[in-house]
Amino acid sequence: MDDQQRLMHPSQGQVSMAGVMPQQGYDGSLTQGDPGDQRKQEIGDVLQQIMTITDQSLDEAQARKHTLNCHRMKPALFNVLCEIKEKTVLSIRNTQEEEPPDPQLMRLDNMLIAEGVAGPEKGGGSSAAASATAAASGGQPDSAIEHSDYRAKLAQIRQIYHTELEKYEQACNEFTTHVVNLLREQSRTRPIQPKEIERMVGIIRKKFSAIEMQLKQSTCEAVMILRSRFLDARRKRRNFTKSATEILTEYFYSHLSNPYPSEEVKEELARKCGISVSQVSNWFGNKRIRYKKNIGKAQEEANLYAAKAASAASSQMVNNTPSSPTGSSNYSLPSSQSQLGGQGAMYMNINGGESYPGGENSWGLEDSE
DNA sequence: CCGCATGATTGTTA
């Protein structure tokens, strides 16, 4: 409050000087003997009273203001103040310019809107979380819980953000109204142009928008942390179900010569396993690389699935191995599982103990199916 | 709690 009052007083010092010194007498007389001195004294007193107004209690000030306003010299003095003001205000006017919107603020705004914190409500608070759960549960049952959890937290952030924003807004309005009223009140004693009030309002708004920006910034941070905690799948990695892993592994080993499922197959596998296509792609990517890295270890697993494939295929197999066109993809197993026909056998490809899966021609060029 | 398994991400490459 005091700040604002003082802010609006910069001209007072000048006024007291400029108003008194030249002594633009109302009767034209300049520095004359007694009458001039007396007038000078009077003006000095009036100015002194104006200056001390803010230091006084309200009642006292009110009374003094009243006497000041009724003072016979008030109108004249007021005119002088206006004149001086006119000169000084010009310089103020030039200094204030419309600055472009802060890019930082725009970035924050955009992000908040993108995250659904600011801007139009996406479905409406808690019900949004519920509907999101319902929608997601069709596809990925596991992540649906995470998702709704995330939504709930986001809604929480959103609520806090809006509450705070509202608070600021209210405080800003209250403060602005207060200051405007104060200035209006003061404008009876000293010259205050509407433009100045506007400017003051602008200053207040700017201050409050700076606070708002801080709020936005911390909200953004909170959202980022939330995201990293909930949406970064790495943090919430879940192993696939046993059956899913089994399906994938089985496919992998039964297509070991070319473990690159097509998009359609990936979709099929994804559907069977209850995971996404990209997860299937990830899985095969990981599997291929890890198989290559450690064939020795993979052999155990390979044999297992080979046995499975064999038993599954045995019903259809009569005599010959169904697919052994060249030596390319079917390698015979060293010992115990030697007669595991079909594709199951080829993962035992032994090429000098080197860990490369297709020997001289690594994966991809030949397909067993 | 440690170490390995494993799903996901990131950067590079052909």
Added chain:
DNA sequence: TAACAATCATGCGG
């Protein structure tokens, strides 16, 4: 652009 390779970060059994 998909695959690869390296790496991250969590899951989980001992």
